[in-house]
Amino acid sequence: MSCFLLGQSRLLEVTLSSAARLDAQQVNHYQLNLKLTCMGKKWNLPLSVEVFKAHDHPICLGRVFSTAGDKVQVLETVEPQSLIYVVLLRRGLTGFKMMLTSPRDAGSFSINELGQVLTPSQGLIGSAYKHFLLKILVTDGQGSSCQGTLTVEVLPNPSNKVSFRIQFQTFNISEDLEAGRMVGQVQANGSRVRYEITEPVPCPLYSISSVDGLIRTTAPLDLGRNPGAAVTEIQVMAYDPFQPSISAQLSVTINVLPTNTWAPRCTPALLVTQVPETIPVGSILMTLACSDPDSSSSTFHYQLRHHNETKSNHSFRLHGPVLEVNSALDYDSSAPSVQYRATILVTDSGQPPQTSEVPVLVTVTPVNEYAPICPSHTFRVREDAPHGTLIGTVLGSDRDYPPNSIEYHISDSSGNFYIDPRSGKLHLLASLDYEKEKTYMLVIFLTDRDQEQDSTHHRSGSCTITIEVQNVNDYAPECEPPFQEITISSAPSVNAEVTRLMCSDRDRPEQAPGAFSFTIVGGNSNGRFYMRDNILFHDVFSFQSNGLLDSHTYELLVRVADNGPTLPLFSTTAVVIVHVIPWMTTVPTASTKPPMVSSPTPLLVTRIEDYWAPEAWFVVVLTVTGVLLFTILGWLLCRWPGRMALSQQTHGQSSQTLLLDSTRRNENSTGDLRKKKNDETSSILSLVLLSLFQSMGFEMEGRGSSSLMAEPRTLLQAEIISSAAAQEHGAGSEANLNSMGKSCFKKLVAVLFWKWVRYIKGIQADSFPCPSHTLMTPYFPPAPPFLFSYHPRPP
16 A cells, blocks of 8 residues: 655555464455555545465455555656556465556556556646556466456646635734744745735734745834734745746735733722621622723722631622622521621723732621520528528520620618629628518519620610528417416315416517427426426325425416427427415325425526616716706705895886876885785795705605604705795895795705715615525516616627
8 A cells, every 4th residue: 555645655565463363264264454554535445355265365465455456646746757656466475466457547557576667757747637547467387367446646846736725714823922933824825835924014913934935023012102013014025946837925914912910990999898787698798899000991800808707608698799798697506707808800801811919808797786694583591691691593694796795783671692793603691580571572673794896885684583581499488467466265276277478489480479489497396287288287285283384375487488490499388376275175185195205496587687888977967967967956946035036126116206196105015015925935936946846845755765864954945934934034135036946946955965875875775675485586676766777688
């Protein structure tokens, strides 16, 4: 198989592999596909291989000996006597002959002993488009022969025609293309083709290679300096250098595209802003205004790139150049990451595309949206809890960030409780008393803090806390009265009620009197008394001389114990003195032999009474004040009669001067009137002093001291009476009145002093004697007559 290119033939051989083992009985035919590339063209050629048995090998091999024969194409410019085909024969064949039996018009092709078909010696010029049919005959020495057919097609010489496949060609280049760089390549059909630019001449910006048709730049393409370089049209001619008349023209347009040097410029170039967390979805944060320095008609593409958000529903979105809020911004759930970072990418439509970045930093500020709340709760505390006891903790909550940043305040007017402003711990400040207050209702006010940029904006809430005081047994029972003295008859009755002890407990006021535990712990001689609940009963008494002799007076000590509500239990002792009056018909006890009864042991019971014991300085001050008061009162009493007499005398003299005649006529009547007034004045003074004395004497007598003051009182009364009589006989002169007043005052002071001394020295004489009972009652001296007594009962 041969391929002829530009007058040169190429022989292709297909050989059998040395490892091949052919067996005609198994496979006698192989069909091969060969890919042939010749003169820039590609062909797929089938190749059939037949396998024969060894004793009947054919003489001729190859496609040329097939029924259709073989075909070969050659150029008319092929050199004379050039090899165009080779006939294949069986190996080892000797003594064969090959010849061409073609007609005369087949040309002067020849074949040699090697089976090589050669072109005519005169060549094939002028034989283009002709087909030559060659008959090849092969014979061997044994009379075997084979005949094949070869068709030779003569092709025209390509150099005889130069042409371009297209008439117009356009190249687009960038203005930053450097000088000497390739713009593009043009190709024409033909052999030995050369190229040149025919228009414009000269061409200042471009050149073309005459051999391969490469167009290159010859100068920098700066559209800013040379706007006309944006579009350049040139004419390229292809020709045969040996036959210049054979040529073709091609129009080439070169477009210089402006280079996209500058990235878009946007305003603002950086977005740093703060927005509240309550900003509505869809709110506009920013609108970009972008421009391209390279081209005023450039369009832009916007893209938002998120940096610190992984969720699919991003917080922000872009609608063209507008940045908007895409989803709710919750500061409380995002804190402390409350800054959103993103980048807006702005890309222009130039070549190459240029991109600008606009950083975006959005800080979400907190808004105090929710008020703090706390649940209502009930705490319990013992009434004997010490100061500072932790009662409980108020648990407030706030949905704003930072969570539970709350201050606590309490509305307690009693001042018994305190709450920590930061932790909400409730403490006890004062003592509690279940008997006075069982329940406290406290309103706890909650105020949030540090949850908004405006530190003055707060939200508040409240809740009610109930504090229940738990009762503690801290009071002993109290009986009313604590001391009873009863007189009963020794009638022969059994289980006779003596008295009922009415007791109560301030710890449990609702408790019935009979709910206490009553036990006789002393004074129950011979066991004549017993308790049933709070009722005191007695048995039959015996006052027979030959039998058991009971006492006439029983001083019973009854212990009254409470039953809670908590430990320890408290008790008190009630005293019941029972005087038994023997009944004449009292039946003696059945026992004839008196039991051995030990003599009662005196019990000392302290009776606590309330009294007031002032300090010594107070007694001295009160005494001095009393003395001064009585001194001033006595002085006024002494001066008053003289003032009255002088006033009457002055009035009489004035009347004599002005009305002398009238006075003389009525002299007797005026004297009678003066005497009557003096008598009335003396009577009034006497009555005042006597009343004062009697009142004091009455008080003194009330304290059992009438015998002590009998003589001073009699003397004072006598003095007052004698002074009054002297006034009557002395016609009410001023000297007599003054003398009487001074004398009365002296007597009065003497009486008061005497009474005070007697009280200080003989204070026991004014007290009543202590009765001689087994139950010893201590004696408390009475307070001074003009002092009041009070002292708080000891706990």
